[in-house]
Amino acid sequence: MNTTASTTYEDVVAAAARIAGAANRTPVLTSRTVDEEFGARVFFKCENLQRMGAFKFRGAYNALSKFTPQQRSRGVVAFSSGNHAQAVALAARLLGMPATIVMPHDAPAAKVAATRGYGGNVVIYDRYTEDREQIGRALADQHGLTLIPPYDHPDVIAGQGTAAKELFEETGPLDAFFVCLGGGGLLAGSALSTRALAPGCKLYGVEPEAGNDGQQSFRAGAIVHIDTPKTIADGAQTQHLGQHTFPIIRRDVDDILTVTDDELVACMRFFAERMKIVVEPTGCLGFAAARRMRAELKGKRVGILVSGGNIDLARLGGFLAG
Numbered sequence: 001m002n003t004t005a006s007t008t009y010e011d012v013v014a015a016a017a018r019i020a021g022a023a024n025r026t027p028v029l030t031s032r033t034v035d036e037e038f039g040a041r042v043f044f045k046c047e048n049l050q051r052m053g054a055f056k057f058r059g060a061y062n063a064l065s066k067f068t069p070q071q072r073s074r075g076v077v078a079f080s081s082g083n084h085a086q087a088v089a090l091a092a093r094l095l096g097m098p099a100t101i102v103m104p105h106d107a108p109a110a111k112v113a114a115t116r117g118y119g120g121n122v123v124i125y126d127r128y129t130e131d132r133e134q135i136g137r138a139l140a141d142q143h144g145l146t147l148i149p150p151y152d153h154p155d156v157i158a159g160q161g162t163a164a165k166e167l168f169e170e171t172g173p174l175d176a177f178f179v180c181l182g183g184g185g186l187l188a189g190s191a192l193s194t195r196a197l198a199p200g201c202k203l204y205g206v207e208p209e210a211g212n213d214g215q216q217s218f219r220a221g222a223i224v225h226i227d228t229p230k231t232i233a234d235g236a237q238t239q240h241l242g243q244h245t246f247p248i249i250r251r252d253v254d255d256i257l258t259v260t261d262d263e264l265v266a267c268m269r270f271f272a273e274r275m276k277i278v279v280e281p282t283g284c285l286g287f288a289a290a291r292r293m294r295a296e297l298k299g300k301r302v303g304i305l306v307s308g309g310n311i312d313l314a315r316l317g318g319f320l321a322g
């Protein structure tokens with residue numbers, strides 16, 4: 001197993017130049033209510049307002065931009081039921097290449113429609129009887145497609161790191177920074193930017209309590225695998241960190257924290273009611289952890305990465321009505 005971190009902040013800087021003009025430079029929001037609640041200055045980097053509704057567009061667009069002419073003409077393949085599918089489909093369309101997305105038969109109709117809407121060729125598989133990785137790899141082999149995974153790839157990590165780079169450029173150094181954690185592409189990329197631009201900042205990865213494989217891995221010093229966790233944070237239902245993401249997280253992150261689904265719902269409500277923004281459950285992980293820790297954050301300057309806002313309206317309504 002390769003356990004040395006190979007992606008660097010220089011790669012993030014190069015990614016920022018590649019995605020400029022294609023990705024949104026998302027706003028950094030503040031809230032007087034939050035600042036009063038915390039007795040601190042809190043900055044929200046709003047990737048729910050990124051193209052296709054999540055930061056994943058950054059990594060996908062950066063990775064696809066680096067394809068050779070031959071790779072472009074054959075196209076990209078990805079397997080995902082979530083935001084990575086839409087990110088790859090949109091990035092491929094903008095770069096003029098075909099995209100094949102492998103999605104489970106029970107993926108939400110809205111997500112399948114959104115992926116098709118971006119021009120993706122959707123291949124449906126049976127979650128219970130077929131293996132999506134095998135299908136993805138078979139398609140890649142048969143048709144010469146390039147497989148882009150959702151987090152465990154140097155170009156994806158570098159692209160995801162551009163959100164934190166923008167945040168620090170706007171706010172200057174911070175004392176603490178909270179980032180959602182699934183497979184670790186966002187946290188590893190954010191770690192590279194944090195150590196380059198705000199070396200003294202405490203950096204926390206945040207997972208759902210039911211899926212704390214990252215916390216276990218961080219403490220054990222080796223990648224721990226778990227069963228698919230039961231949580232409303234569907235973007236963080238990953239079973240393990242990656243070979244590329246883990247070494248960076250282990251080296252550059254201060255701690256991995258967990259929060260409950262109830263805390264995520266409370267944050268979704270707060271975002272909707274007080275800040276007038278729609279945030280999906282996974283996107284609330286960072287804010288939920290910061291709220292829990294707020295006594296320690298008094299007088300500090302705090303960053304929170306809000307990772308995405310893609311949620312079915314009926315589901316959102318259910319959470320808001322509670």
Ligand SMILES: *Cc1c(COP(=O)(O)O)cnc(C)c1O
Nearest residue numbers: 083182183184185186235307308
């Ligand atoms: C994918 C995703 C995450 C987790 O990102 P990783 O790079 O897998 O850690 C968090 N939030 C949202 C909205 C996502 O789509």
